[in-house]
Amino acid sequence: MKQKIINLLEKNVEGLNREEISALIEIPPKPELGDFAFPCFRLAKTMRKAPQMIAADIKEAIGDVDFLQEISVQGAYLNFFIKKEIFVKTMVEAASAENFGGSNVGEGKTICIDYSSPNVAKNFHVGHLRTTIIGNSLYKIYSKLGYDVKRINHLGDWGTQFGKLIVAYKAWGNEEAVKSDGVGELMKLYVKFHDEAKNNPALDDEARAWFVKMEQGDEEALKIWQWFKDISLIEYKRTYDLLGMDFDYYLGESFYRDKTDDIVDRLTKGNLLTESEGAKIVDLEAYDMAPCLILKNDGSSIYATRDLAAIFYRKETHNFVKCLYVTGQEQKLHFAQVFKVVELLGNEWAKDQLIHIPYGLVSLEGAKLSTRSGNIIYAEDILLEAISKVKEIISEKNPDLADKDETAKKIGVGAVLFNDLYNQRIKDVSFKWEKLLNFDGETGPYVQYTYARCSSILRKLENYDENAAIDYSLITDAESIDLLKEINRFPQVVVDASEKYEPSQIARFAVAVAQTFNKFYNANRINIEDENLKNARVALVKLTRNTIKDAMLLLGIDCPEQM
Numbered sequence: 001m002k003q004k005i006i007n008l009l010e011k012n013v014e015g016l017n018r019e020e021i022s023a024l025i026e027i028p029p030k031p032e033l034g035d036f037a038f039p040c041f042r043l044a045k046t047m048r049k050a051p052q053m054i055a056a057d058i059k060e061a062i063g064d065v066d067f068l069q070e071i072s073v074q075g076a077y078l079n080f081f082i083k084k085e086i087f088v089k090t091m092v093e094a095a096s097a098e099n100f101g102g103s104n105v106g107e108g109k110t111i112c113i114d115y116s117s118p119n120v121a122k123n124f125h126v127g128h129l130r131t132t133i134i135g136n137s138l139y140k141i142y143s144k145l146g147y148d149v150k151r152i153n154h155l156g157d158w159g160t161q162f163g164k165l166i167v168a169y170k171a172w173g174n175e176e177a178v179k180s181d182g183v184g185e186l187m188k189l190y191v192k193f194h195d196e197a198k199n200n201p202a203l204d205d206e207a208r209a210w211f212v213k214m215e216q217g218d219e220e221a222l223k224i225w226q227w228f229k230d231i232s233l234i235e236y237k238r239t240y241d242l243l244g245m246d247f248d249y250y251l252g253e254s255f256y257r258d259k260t261d262d263i264v265d266r267l268t269k270g271n272l273l274t275e276s277e278g279a280k281i282v283d284l285e286a287y288d289m290a291p292c293l294i295l296k297n298d299g300s301s302i303y304a305t306r307d308l309a310a311i312f313y314r315k316e317t318h319n320f321v322k323c324l325y326v327t328g329q330e331q332k333l334h335f336a337q338v339f340k341v342v343e344l345l346g347n348e349w350a351k352d353q354l355i356h357i358p359y360g361l362v363s364l365e366g367a368k369l370s371t372r373s374g375n376i377i378y379a380e381d382i383l384l385e386a387i388s389k390v391k392e393i394i395s396e397k398n399p400d401l402a403d404k405d406e407t408a409k410k411i412g413v414g415a416v417l418f419n420d421l422y423n424q425r426i427k428d429v430s431f432k433w434e435k436l437l438n439f440d441g442e443t444g445p446y447v448q449y450t451y452a453r454c455s456s457i458l459r460k461l462e463n464y465d466e467n468a469a470i471d472y473s474l475i476t477d478a479e480s481i482d483l484l485k486e487i488n489r490f491p492q493v494v495v496d497a498s499e500k501y502e503p504s505q506i507a508r509f510a511v512a513v514a515q516t517f518n519k520f521y522n523a524n525r526i527n528i529e530d531e532n533l534k535n536a537r538v539a540l541v542k543l544t545r546n547t548i549k550d551a552m553l554l555l556g557i558d559c560p561e562q563m
Contacts, residue, residue, distance in 0.1 A: 001087060002022070005080055008065065013058060015047070016043070031481075034070075034079035035082045035087060036080040036082075038055075040052075040076050055073045055076060056073050067086045068080060068081065069083045085476060088476055088480070088484060091487070095488055095490070096543065099144075100546070100547070102146065102494065104146040106147030108148075109148065110147065110150060110319060110320045111322045112150045112318055112322070113138055113142075113149060113151060114324065115151075115153070115325075116128060116131055116240075118155065120156060120228060120232045120233075120252065121161075121162070121232055123184075124379050125379060126377045126379055127328075130425075130429065131328070133417050133420045133421060134420070135324075138326070139151050140553065140554045142498060144494055145495070145498055150248050150320075151248045151249070152249045153247040153249065154251065154253070155229075155250060156303075157229050157253055158257055158306070159253070162228070163212075163214065164190065164204075165190055166207075166210045166221060168189035169186075171196075173185075173189055182235050183231065187376075233250065239379050242383045242384075244413070257301070260306060263301075263312070264294065264305075267345070270345050278297030280293075289333065292304055307335075308341060308342065311338070312342075320353065325354075327357075329426070332356060335356040336356070338354075339354045357425070358425075363430045364431050383412065387412035388412075389437060390408040394408055410448070410558045411563070412437075413557075414444040414557040415436045415444045418443060421506070421507045421555050422504060422511075425501075442508075444552075446514060447511060447514045447548060447552060448552070450514035450517055454542075454544050454548070455561045457527070458542065464534065464535070464538060468532075470536050470539050474532060474537075475539070479519055479520040480540060482520070483513075483519075483540055486516040487513060489509060490509065490551065503555060506551055510548060510552055513544060513547055513548055526538060
């Protein structure tokens with residue numbers, strides 16, 4: 001319907017193009033103000049008339065339209081009232097279309113998303129959850145819009161820390177202990193190294209020597225390093241499996257170690273490298289930034305060099321239109337430096353195509369989570385505890401539920417994901433079990449419960465003909481129209497979420513649909529004798545169910561059929 005309004009205005013308003021008209025059209029806050037509103041303030045300057053007069057002139061120019069009940073002038077606004085039956089029919093048909101909420105706007109275009117990226121041989125802890133959850137949701141949102149999205153896990157799998165770990169393993173390690181406890185044992189060895197090195201500085205020299213061996217391709221050094229990496233990936237993938245996530249590429253820093261010479265060559269030829277205390281840097285003082293370190297004084301590269309190599313590799317391999325980096329806001333300066341260096345090398349595309357997606361911290365106050373060692377909280381433990389708590393709730397409220405374990409997993413993991421994605425990503429996330437597992441609040445379980453309610457209604461239908469024509473005049477009541485209006489926001493919400501890199505828009509939309517449906521459900525019985533009325537209302541139940549499912553999938557959340 002909005003497109004029809006735009007068509008009318010495009011023919012009768014001078015000085016604004018289609019995109020500008022679309023951006024100005026509003027949804028009035030109250031039904032009595034119409035279904036769509038067009039403000040005329042912006043036209044006052046060019047037309048040299050009062051906005052109220054402009055609105056009246058446009059109304060007269062449009063005249064009578066078959067799908068409009070009325071056009072009214074309210075101050076500087078032109079308010080459009082759609083004929084209810086036509087409005088309902090249009091909204092039902094739109095929401096019933098294949099890939100509703102999606103589009104092909106991204107067809108033939110590639111977006112790379114760099115997210116999760118844990119440090120090898122270290123715990124996949126709660127801090128890694130946010131980047132993983134946000135990045136996965138952005139992947140699904142852009143895929144919905146037709147983009148070819150490359151999911152990249154840029155593992156922290158190279159650096160002097162591996163020299164330390166090799167020294168620790170050879171001095172105090174045990175193969176069986178590492179096989180048994182995996183990353184937990186590697187972390188103990190890493191901590192042991194630092195404790196011992198305080199009294200024995202020669203250990204640091206030994207560690208540097210082992211890392212040099214790694215960089216020179218020493219067989220023993222690389223074999224141990226690869227083993228550490230393989231063990232780490234097994235544990236990380238266990239967490240990804242719990243989350244229902246995967247990646248197209250596990251290309252860590254080590255993948256780019258033979259590509260950093262090319263970066264140094266580019267910077268040298270571009271006269272961008274300068275020497276500072278024996279190190280090689282790119283001076284960014286002119287851009288109010290600290291220098292970007294490229295080579296340390298011993299000639300070795302650092303992660304900024306490898307990030308630069310990754311950017312050029314990805315651009316040449318995938319020819320992306322955007323490359324997103326989902327990391328904490330503490331890395332804002334690092335990426336600003338790296339992106340500026342790419343730009344200074346003559347790549348104007350860096351300004352628009354390289355984008356840092358920062359997010360806030362996770363607050364675990366009130367979470368009461370047990371830890372395996374010290375203060376480190378494993379992401380896997382959070383997910384398993386959420387699932388366990390949901391199982392307790394199910395045992396208490398619905399002990400005969402089928403597929404109890406699978407349902408608990410969907411609700412528990414979904415609750416953690418939804419809790420993260422509901423608020424703007426830049427805000428800190430608080431972690432409280434009683435809040436995120438609440439079946440009545442603005443939570444994942446509440447939305448999932450509404451989906452399960454829709455599924456239950458459809459299962460219990462009697463004498464329902466799914467091929468019967470819908471009498472749209474029967475669902476023109478306020479609750480039905482409110483529900484259809486909410487559902488039909490979906491395509492724009494997906495676009496807004498993609499443009500603002502903000503999955504919270506999807507999460508809030510899902511809650512709004514659930515709330516609006518429950519108002520509709522409380523006002524309208526579904527499984528009734530009047531078959532025409534039943535068929536019409538069932539159509540709304542189906543649309544709600546499908547829309548909630550699709551919206552939640554964009555957050556990485558699956559909805560159970562029963563709860």
